[in-house]
Amino acid sequence: MNAHRQGRGRTGPNLVGIAARLLLPGVALALSGCGIGVLDPVGPVGGAQRTILFDSVGIMLCVVVPVILGTAGIAWWFRASNRRATYRPDFVYSGRIETMIWGIPFLVVLFLGGIAWIGAHELDPAKPLASPAKPLEVEVVSLDWKWLFIYPEAGIASVNRLVLPVGRPVHFRLTSASVFNAFFVPRLGSMIYTMNGMTTQLNLQADRVGRYPGQSSHFSGDGFAGMRFDADAVPPAAFDGWVAHARSAGPLLDRSAYLALARPSSAVAPYAYRAVVPKLFDAIVMHTIDAPPSPAVATARR
Template identity: 60%
Template sequence: MRQIPFRACLRMAAVAVLVAGVAGCSEGVLRPHGPVGEAEKTIFLNSLGIMLAIVVPTILATLGVAWWFRASNRRARYLPTWQYSGRIEMIVWSIPAMVILLLGGIAWVGSHDLDPPKALVSPEKAVRVEVVSLDWKWLFIYPDQGVASVNRLVVPVGVPVSFRLTSETVMNSFFVPELGSQIYTMNGMVSRLNLKADQPGLYPGFSAQFSGDGFSGMRFTVDAVGKEKFANWVEETKGNGRSLAMESYEDLAKPSKNVEPYTFGSVKAGLFDLIVNRPTGAIAKGN
């Protein structure tokens, strides 16, 4: 059997890693489609650049020292009694200190500018969406439109979306990589998040927190459409005749896997607040 040369194996491995890296950038946090995702990408790249400013010289210095002080180099000076150098101490401590200050500044500014409850600046009025993580699916309630959907979130392009999020059972995590800001959902508590899609398209969302047997199928799609298409979708949804009240919600909240998207044409007013204020484990107890 013909053996592949070692250098050829290295080239093949390098090509495979490059292809995998490029393929991974086709969607996700490095391909944002909203202001929040774009700002998070900027923070990521800035932080990476600052860290590389110390990592790359350190790697090069390590290789350079190893090469210079090799056994065959007669010019390298061996100084066994060397103890202290103020210049070296200054360099060793000042560069990491500057890196920490810069990274801390980026984190400080970013944490305030991208605070999840902070409303996005826009002339458009935000669309309100109430999110409930269930076993193992997502419920999206539009309180102003009076409709709801399961495992499909339809939003108008260029309009901020103001989320209130909770969980029926265990803690979960709401994440749309191309729009930004992963945030947790917890039973009996309300989290807040603001996002916006700048371009029409289908953006995958999923649960980033393991929550049991059906976790792998706990995915949804964000469908960013024009304002007119969003209004048409609302009207079509209202005409489907399916109603979401507490009784139908209890059926919906029962564990199920890989649920196909569907909608509710009407929603009981204040249902989200009733879900938040229910006793923990009410579905399991039959309350």
């Protein structure tokens, strides 16, 4: 009998070990994602949004943690074996308990509402960032299924690559030449939608040199999964060098080149245009130059 019990002890399932093997990969995966997402910002907008996120979680934990501990404490105190617990079958009301139950959630909603109100105004996408440097103007067009970035001051453009000078604010004007879409660089912050025939604005800034992945965060058709781009934050001298190199090579982005670019395609390798016809972005917004319809739109019109 004793030998049988000892055998079961050695070969029986180790629940703690099984739980650890199941949970640790998930925890490691979650922590590894923090290094490339919104929890590791590289600019003032992303940093402010992370602060709002942490503050909101902290406020909510002020309710969640006491409720969890209180539930466990009540269950333990009023267990059947506890002779010191008072049995009160006629209990129906307590002013103190009611005040606590309703007062704490009221304060949580008040604080969360205050954070949301202040954050919504301080982080208005169209609000310029406080900086002595002049903002860099970038015009963004979402296509099927790629991104076009136009630098009107430099007269160049790039596809699926956004190059930004470190420490300088960037003012984006965004539109869509096709369906509804969304522009998002997680480590810079502030996802914003792009809409056909409309213009939205966004102000961002990168404070650290690096390559940060950007993406379309709104489903837009068959090539959505590959609609990604690189946001390269480089020193100002390197940015000037990239502009000079782009001007010396690459095709011209005129009407015919834009119509060819606008045809639906995905997983397009980044490249640059040496020159752009003036007011191309405005022409796309005002539909004086129209991209070919996406497959979904073309099918719906038949």
